[in-house]
Amino acid sequence: MKKYYEAYDDRYRQVHNEKNLAWAGEAHSPTIEKLLIKYGATINSSILEIGCGEGQNAIYLLSQGYNVIASDVSSEAIDWCKQKAEVKKVNEKAFFVMDVLSNKFSKKFDFIYSVAVLHMLVDDEDRHKFLQFIFNHLKPDGKAFIIVMGDGVTTRKTDKTKAFDLTDRQFGNDTIRVVTTSCRMVTKDEFASEIERANLKILNLYLDHKISGFSVSMVAEVERNK
Ligand SMILES: C[S@@+](CC[C@H](N)C(=O)[O-])C[C@H]1O[C@@H](n2cnc3c(N)ncnc32)[C@H](O)[C@@H]1O
Numbered sequence: 181m182k183k184y185y186e187a188y189d190d191r192y193r194q195v196h197n198e199k200n201l202a203w204a205g206e207a208h209s210p211t212i213e214k215l216l217i218k219y220g221a222t223i224n225s226s227i228l229e230i231g232c233g234e235g236q237n238a239i240y241l242l243s244q245g246y247n248v249i250a251s252d253v254s255s256e257a258i259d260w261c262k263q264k265a266e267v268k269k270v271n272e273k274a275f276f277v278m279d280v281l282s283n284k285f286s287k288k289f290d291f292i293y294s295v296a297v298l299h300m301l302v303d304d305e306d307r308h309k310f311l312q313f314i315f316n317h318l319k320p321d322g323k324a325f326i327i328v329m330g331d332g333v334t335t336r337k338t339d340k341t342k343a344f345d346l347t348d349r350q351f352g353n354d355t356i357r358v359v360t361t362s363c364r365m366v367t368k369d370e371f372a373s374e375i376e377r378a379n380l381k382i383l384n385l386y387l388d389h390k391i392s393g394f395s396v397s398m399v400a401e402v403e404r405n406k
Pocket residue numbers: 185186188189204230231232233234235251252253254257278279280281294295296297300393
């Protein structure tokens with residue numbers, strides 16, 4: 181049986197099959213490259229994306245020559261990314277299915293980033309596992325950029341048993357019926373506490389209005405506690 185945070189897999193299938201269009205569109209978020217540059221990434225730096233969805237950020241970074249691999253728990257999302265990668269002439273082998281809550285690598289990365297994934301995790305335990313994965317897979321001087329939906333003050337927690345229920349959502353000019361996905365929005369202070377509980381050090385934590393698909397997001401730049 182699928183876990184509550186896998187509802188996006190069904191949603192992607194619905195939109196891709198019904199519309200042959202991406203749910204999230206193709207615009208990447210310039211924030212990621214800006215942060216990679218800020219922290220001195222080169223084309224030799226190893227970079228991991230967690231929850232890449234339809235791959236707009238990783239495809240852009242690959243097209244710029246960055247050494248990115250990108251993962252998502254949704255096999256539909258990864259199939260979509262591979263097809264897009266072929267069209268955009270970037271390495272389709274960079275994309276792979278991975279559940280960040282249960283998978284592990286022996287490899288560690290110079291950079292890890294994740295856009296709009298942590299806010300899908302409703303349970304405290306799952307959120308902690310997500311942050312622990314980052315701690316466990318960063319090199320000692322590595323940096324991670326964790327971007328979550330939220331304005332820093334509003335809180336929201338959906339009932340995870342309702343994930344997969346059908347709902348009407350606006351899609352361009354149409355209304356389409358898709359599955360519900362889970363959501364947990366936390367305050368900036370709560371976000372900071374969760375990060376610190378996973379033994380990660382916050383270098384910067386702020387609001388960003390430039391994340392594609394979201395009116396406002398929180399961005400945390402973090403590293404491992406030394
Ligand atoms: C709101 S979408 C964001 C996708 C993409 N990062 C973007 O900005 O468009 C959340 C993504 O997180 C993925 N996801 C949820 N739980 C996950 C997990 N445990 N491991 C890996 N990916 C996960 C979903 O499949 C979905 O693609």
